Amino acid sequence: xxxxxxxxxxxxxxxxxxxxxxxxxxxxxxxxxxxxxxxxxxxxxxxxxxxxxxxxxxxxxxxxxxxxxxxxxxxxxxxxxxxxxxxxxxxxxxxxxxxxxxxxxxxxxxxxxxxxxxxxxxxxxxxxxxxxxxxxxxxxxxxxxxxxxx
Numbered sequence: 001x002x003x004x005x006x007x008x009x010x011x012x013x014x015x016x017x018x019x020x021x022x023x024x025x026x027x028x029x030x031x032x033x034x035x036x037x038x039x040x041x042x043x044x045x046x047x048x049x050x051x052x053x054x055x056x057x058x059x060x061x062x063x064x065x066x067x068x069x070x071x072x073x074x075x076x077x078x079x080x081x082x083x084x085x086x087x088x089x090x091x092x093x094x095x096x097x098x099x100x101x102x103x104x105x106x107x108x109x110x111x112x113x114x115x116x117x118x119x120x121x122x123x124x125x126x127x128x129x130x131x132x133x134x135x136x137x138x139x140x141x142x143x144x145x146x147x148x149x150x
Contacts (some may be wrong), residue, residue: 023137026129028087029113031137036115038126040086043076049085049124053145057116059138061131063109065116065123072108077122082114087127113138 021033030037036056041049062072071080074087111131115124128134 023141024130024134026134028085028126029128029134031134031141033141036138036141038085038115038124040075041083041124041126046086051115051117051124053141055118056142057118059113059115059135059142061110061135062112062114062125063106065114067109067112067114067125069108072112072125081121082123082125084112084125085127087112 019033022030023033024031028039030039035050035052036059038049038051040046067080067082071078071082073084075084077083111129112125112127113131113134117123
């Protein structure tokens with residue numbers, strides 16, 4: 001039986017002959033035919049987490065996953081069972097610090113995704129630049145990889 005720390009690192013499908021098709025990509029996530037990749041996920045290395053489609057139960061926007069504004073965090077885990085990737089870009093320009101711009105709670109909840117991975121309690125979460133395009137690509141691949149879709 002795998003320990004909890006071993007369950008965190010999902011194995012990608014070994015089928016290297018299948019073409020890699022990227023349906024959506026931004027600075028925070030990549031949606032490809034092989035996996036959903038959440039970039040800048042691991043602390044402190046900023047490594048990516050690749051989650052194969054056959055291990056995903058569902059993906060929802062934060063507002064649809066019943067995540068409240070106080071359950072969100074710029075990186076790590078808040079008071080919700082979601083581990084958020086590093087989504088704040090801090091850039092020094094002169095004497096000012098800039099970060100990503102979200103001005104309303106509704107925008108924040110509508111532009112973050114939450115992933116339910118089979119047999120895990122902690123759910124990965126990420127900001128996406130274009131939630132409409134990201135969710136369309138994710139929905140297509142979840143349907144395509146569902147065991148009953150054949």
